[in-house]
Amino acid sequence: MLSQNVVIDSLKSVLANETIDNKEDVSSTLISIGVAYFEISDYTEALNYYEKALQINKEIDNEQGISRCLINIGNIYIVKGNFPLAIEYQHKSLKINEKRKDTTLISLSLNNLGVIYNNLGNHEKAIPFVQKALGIQKKSGDKKRIAETLNNLGTLYINIENYDEAYNYLKEALQICQDINNKFIEGYTLNNIGYVFLNKKIYNNSFEYYEKARIINLNLGNKRALLTTYYGLARVYAKLKENDKALTYALKSKNLSQDFKLVEMERHIHELLVTIYKKNKNYKKALENHEYYKILSDSLFNKANLEKIAKLEAEYKYKQQLDSLSINELKLTKTIKSTSKDLEKSQKNYLWAAIGVLLLSILLGAFFFYQKLKNAKSKTKNALMEQKLLRSQMTPHFIFNSLSVLQGMVLNKEEKKSVLYLSKFSKLLRLTLENSRDKTVSLSQELTAVQEYLTLQNLENDAYICTILVEDSIDIPAFKIPPMLIQPFVENAIEHAFVTKIEDQKIDIRLIYTDNKLICTIADNGVGINFKSESKNGNKNSLATTITSERLKVLSKDFNMEGSVIIEDRKKYNEQGTLVTLVIPHKISVT
Incomplete structure (x- = not known):
């Protein structure tokens, strides 16, 4: 892959420049590596290199280098959908370059701000930014930037359903891409032109452009652009009533959308799959995709x-x-x-x-x-x-998986096992809903809910060895605690701790009472939190963990006592795995 070769060559260059302490060249090479990773959709690695370059440029007070890094980091947050942070980085860069009067980098920031407001649905605010950027770029004669900006303008006019104006901009962008042989931008431009003809119901033309985009994006390994290509081809084939081909490309786009966690795109794909399966008279699959479409719609809403x-x-x-x-x-x-x-x-x-x-x-x-x-x-x-x-x-994902396991048991005619599984699942669901209504529940209720969750997770294949130990001095029924504090951390351990460990998977839960503090520890022997921070998904925090931490701050005030959570890698204790220490606000009932 061309981008991979660029990464390798750039890394060699970084090593050479570091030996002679040429920090400006090192930072430029780090940015090039980030761009190469960005083009193969590895945004975690791209962000890592951009931030390293930003730090070096700040050390040597290189304003041009700083602004380039800010623009590129902002672009990462655009594709990740974090638009407030993307706007912040683009404006920081714009402020620096307006002071420096660097028209090239000013035009980049303006263009990117147009993209952001487009994604936010504010197309009227986006168009002036992009048109201003195009005017600057045409004066400078930078054909690559002109092609990018023309492509963005085409997208904006698509969004306001002015397909003729969109096609004019996109056709001009395509010609420039072919003149300078820029396949990366050409792949996106072909996708957009295919979309224009699809909405104008000129399906043969739409297929022609999508097919050209497929070949280019496949050769580049640009999975994000390829996702749009596959979805477009699936829609074209569906319109042409070639349902088997439509299904093939719809499933390909579905797989890629799951890799990128693009919920909105995944929702559109499931909606298309419902239509295709209905035409094929596969009503079971149509129903499954319709249910998942509803789940995704609810999630977005x-x-x-x-x-x-x-x-x-x-x-x-x-x-x-x-x-x-x-x-x-x-x-x-x-x-x-x-x-x-x-x-x-x-x-x-x-x-x-x-x-x-x-x-x-x-x-x-x-x-x-x-x-x-x-x-x-x-x-x-x-x-x-x-x-x-x-x-x-009780996420839709968890419920969906549980029902899928139950469906498998029923289809395999495992009647006793399916009845037991259904009983455990319904009990857990009832406990969670009941506990969520109360400000406090007994410690025994909370531990019962945790035990039911662990039992349900273990029912299929006994994958985990789980223990719950309560200090003898704790009168379990007398302690009243806020509900739903322990289970999120147990769920984190099950979902994330054992990604590389298959056997001897242990989760130990222990409660002690000392110095008027109710302390709960959740320890696993998995990969540890340092492994997560080094992995590609290291920047994604657990939603439940974040909510629980915020909740403990509020509960500390309500109960007038300490409530906190500490998450540590057990390496510091010469052990393996992750240790969560919860200090739980509580009340003790006097009987």
């Missing part, structure tokens, strides 16, 4: 709207209280005027005393209103956190 709903609710309550306070202030104002008239004949001291009382009332009212608003926001935040935690425990 929840992610986009959960926080928005909570925010709107808080703002509504705030406005409601503000309106009420305004009415009270008007009443008080009328009272002041009336009182003033009545007291004109009396001593001035009485008047000022009355005004003072009224002002004090306003201040007290404002204070109580502020406290009430603060409590309302706190309750909303806690409810949002509880919803997130419940969803992180």
Whole structure:
């Protein structure tokens, strides 16, 4: 693969430059390595090299190098979908280059900002950024940048369904790509032109461009562009009623979308698969894909709207209280005027005393209103956190996998095993839902839920050796703790700890009570957290772990006692695996 060769050659160059301490050349080579990894869609490695280059450029105060790194890091966050962070990096670079009057790098940042606002759905705001970038690039004559920008403009006009204008920009971009032999940009441009003809219902032309894109993207190993190509070909074949070919390409695009964790694209692919399977009269597969389509749709809806709903609710309550306070202030104002008239004949001291009382009332009212608003926001935040935690425990993915295992047992006619599995699964589901409604549950209820989860995970093949040890001094029924604190870390151990370990998989849960602290440790003998930080997915934190950490901060205040979590690699104790130490806020019931 060409990009892989570039990586190897660049690495050799880095080593050579490091020996002579030429930091500026080292940073440039590191950026080139990052670009090579970016072009083969290895974004974790690309980000790693960009950040190394950024650090070197800051050390030598190289503003041009700093701005290049900021642009490239911003591009990583664009493809990862972290648009606020992408905007931040692009604006940082733009500020540096406006000061330096570097029109080339200014145009890159403007172009990228257009891409970001396009992805956010604000196409009207995106177009001026990209058009301004194109004007700068045409003056400089940088054909590669011109082709990129023309391609971006084409995409923007596609999004506002102006396909004729989109085709004009894309056709110009394609011609430049072919003139300078830039296959990387050409692959994306061909995809976009294929999409234009698909929406104009000119299917033969659409197929022609998608097929050209397939050959180029396959040769480059550009999996992200290839994902779009396969999906486009599947749609074209479906329109041409060639369902077998449509199914082949739809399944290929599905596999790639799962690799990139592109939920929105995966949802569209499952929707297409439903249509294809229905036409093939494979109603079982159509139903399966429809169910998964619904799960993905719910996931996208929840992610986009959960926080928005909570925010709107808080703002509504705030406005409601503000309106009420305004009415009270008007009443008080009328009272002041009336009182003033009545007291004109009396001593001035009485008047000022009355005004003072009224002002004090306003201040007290404002204070109580502020406290009430603060409590309302706190309750909303806690409810949002509880919803997130419940969803992180009983994820659609977990439920889907459990039902798939159960379906396999039924199809294999393992009646006793399937009944047992269904019983365990329903019990776990009931426990989780019941516990999520209460602010505190008994320690025995929490441990029962954890035990049921471990039993369900182990029921299929006894993969894990799990132990739960409780210190004798702990009266289990008497301890009341917040629900759903322990299980997320147990789930993390099962999902992530044993990626390279097949046998002798152990998870040990231990509870002790010392110095008025209820301490729970979850230890596994897996690969350890350092392995995760070195892997490609090391930058992806556990959602449940993050929510639990945030929740413990709130619970510490509610219970007026310490609540915390520490995650360590057991290497520091000359052992293997990960150790989680939870300090759990609690109450003790007196019987």
